[in-house]
Amino acid sequence: MMSKSIKISLLVIGILLLINGIGNIIDDSRVLTYDIASILSGVGFILVSRLKIR
Numbered sequence: 001m002m003s004k005s006i007k008i009s010l011l012v013i014g015i016l017l018l019i020n021g022i023g024n025i026i027d028d029s030r031v032l033t034y035d036i037a038s039i040l041s042g043v044g045f046i047l048v049s050r051l052k053i054r
Helices: 004-028 033-050
Strands: none
Touching: 004 033
């Protein structure tokens, strides 16, 4: 079971990756592979931080 600090840090990293990807798309009005990878990895980090292993 993950400790609370690990879950919070994974959630923060996921949110920052989402902001990075979306902000980069808004900045240059192009969707690049880097932006998609950043958004998807952010979603992955958020899902892992919410995962409850029993």
